[in-house]
Amino acid sequence: MDFRTLPSGPVTLENVTVPACLLGQPGDLIRTSLSLANGKISGPQNIALDMAGALVLPGFVDMHTHLDKGHIWNRSPNPDGTFMGALNTVERDRTARWSAQDVARRADFALRCAYAHGTTAIRTHLDSIPPQDEISWAVFRDLRDKWADRITLQAACLIGCDQMEPEGSFAHTADIVAQSGGVLGMVTYPVPDLKQRLLGFLNLARARNLEIDFHVDETMDASSETLRLIAETILETGFDAPVTVGHCCSLSTQDEARALDTLDLVAKAGINVVSLPMCNLYLQDRHAGRTPRGRGITLVHEMKARGINVSFASDNTRDPFYAFGDLDMLEVLRQATRIGHLDHSDPDWVQSVLGNPARACSLPAPSLTPGAPGDLSIYNARNWSELFARPHSDRIVLRNGAQIDRTLPDYAELDDLMEPK
Ligand SMILES: [Zn+2]
Numbered sequence: 001m002d003f004r005t006l007p008s009g010p011v012t013l014e015n016v017t018v019p020a021c022l023l024g025q026p027g028d029l030i031r032t033s034l035s036l037a038n039g040k041i042s043g044p045q046n047i048a049l050d051m052a053g054a055l056v057l058p059g060f061v062d063m064h065t066h067l068d069k070g071h072i073w074n075r076s077p078n079p080d081g082t083f084m085g086a087l088n089t090v091e092r093d094r095t096a097r098w099s100a101q102d103v104a105r106r107a108d109f110a111l112r113c114a115y116a117h118g119t120t121a122i123r124t125h126l127d128s129i130p131p132q133d134e135i136s137w138a139v140f141r142d143l144r145d146k147w148a149d150r151i152t153l154q155a156a157c158l159i160g161c162d163q164m165e166p167e168g169s170f171a172h173t174a175d176i177v178a179q180s181g182g183v184l185g186m187v188t189y190p191v192p193d194l195k196q197r198l199l200g201f202l203n204l205a206r207a208r209n210l211e212i213d214f215h216v217d218e219t220m221d222a223s224s225e226t227l228r229l230i231a232e233t234i235l236e237t238g239f240d241a242p243v244t245v246g247h248c249c250s251l252s253t254q255d256e257a258r259a260l261d262t263l264d265l266v267a268k269a270g271i272n273v274v275s276l277p278m279c280n281l282y283l284q285d286r287h288a289g290r291t292p293r294g295r296g297i298t299l300v301h302e303m304k305a306r307g308i309n310v311s312f313a314s315d316n317t318r319d320p321f322y323a324f325g326d327l328d329m330l331e332v333l334r335q336a337t338r339i340g341h342l343d344h345s346d347p348d349w350v351q352s353v354l355g356n357p358a359r360a361c362s363l364p365a366p367s368l369t370p371g372a373p374g375d376l377s378i379y380n381a382r383n384w385s386e387l388f389a390r391p392h393s394d395r396i397v398l399r400n401g402a403q404i405d406r407t408l409p410d411y412a413e414l415d416d417l418m419e420p421k
Helices: 083-097 100-117 132-146 169-179 195-209 226-237 256-269 277-283 300-305 329-339 349-353 354-359 384-389 411-418
Strands: 013-020 030-037 039-043 048-050 055-058 060-065 118-125 151-157 182-186 210-215 244-248 271-273 311-313 374-379 396-399
Touching: 030 195, 030 311, 048 118, 055 169, 055 271, 060 100, 060 311, 060 329, 060 349, 060 354, 100 118, 100 132, 100 329, 100 411, 118 132, 118 354, 132 151, 132 169, 151 169, 169 195, 169 271, 182 195, 195 210, 210 226, 226 244, 271 300, 277 329, 300 311, 311 329, 311 349, 311 354, 329 349, 329 384, 349 354
Parallel strands: 013 048, 013 055, 060 118, 118 151, 151 182, 182 210, 210 244, 244 271, 271 311
Antiparallel strands: 013 030, 030 039, 055 374, 374 396
């Protein structure tokens, strides 16, 4: 079989390997057939092709990205690879250079990468300190329309909790978010009046019927416990729209009993967690001349054991927060597997880049059952070891049952945006 050419039109793909959890069955990988007709997964068709065990997944959901920051590395590299280096460099780049055209071209570049790798839905955070909120949210609305038939786009605003004034300009930002069908987001770290700020933030969200997406405790400083405060505040207020928290790195350095007690609260509050393991590995526990000891990843196994909805996502790509990355969710799952020891564990971790993020973002669950969209990625791999051993740059991606052109955009396309200013 030539793995790279599939017939167009109705076909049954015989002898494919799929995770049982995607067919609603118990167990690990199973051999089966998948059929496609009229752009959807269908019942059996007359034309059949032996796929020799090729592993098949539905479209990926990348629920935590930063399309507005992406691909600025060539003009604004992180000077020392640290979190503060990233924060300061991005702020300088943003205030000097983030015109609508600059953000739109870099975001479109990133979306083309994600599309080529097999992603069908993306949530991006958007730096939303005025006046950037008006600029970037207008770009987002345009891109969402332009990409509607290829990638479902969501956005969440991003602002530091000590800059977020519920009674001040942030109310206007929240209006832009609401008018754009967005998600209310904020970065939480220990500040003295965080509780008050959280209550104000939840009120803004409730008044506008908004879902919530926080960046939380992105540090190895064990004393950073804003996750605990968020969970307590959600429980106390009975806030009932979906809430997501990202990062939660400090759980990995806290006293174990205390961290697990916090997770019990997170589970009780029904909070979704998204872990960003590649970005954490890059930024966390970085000190010049010292080998990093901590991995930065949050307590994903302990979360899963408590029934917390855990996802993995890309986070940053080629910007000061992460020098690498290409919005490839197979890479994210491969790296998460290695960093978090997802192997030798439950067989359904693949849902952490599929059904789990879809649930957290109130999107339809990616599926391989008849009637689901014919959005597939197909790999020259027959088991997890073969899947995770290679980058699978030769994977086939089908959208609505048809094979897409997977050519990645050329970095040189953005060269005119990278000139020094
Ligand atoms: Zn992020």
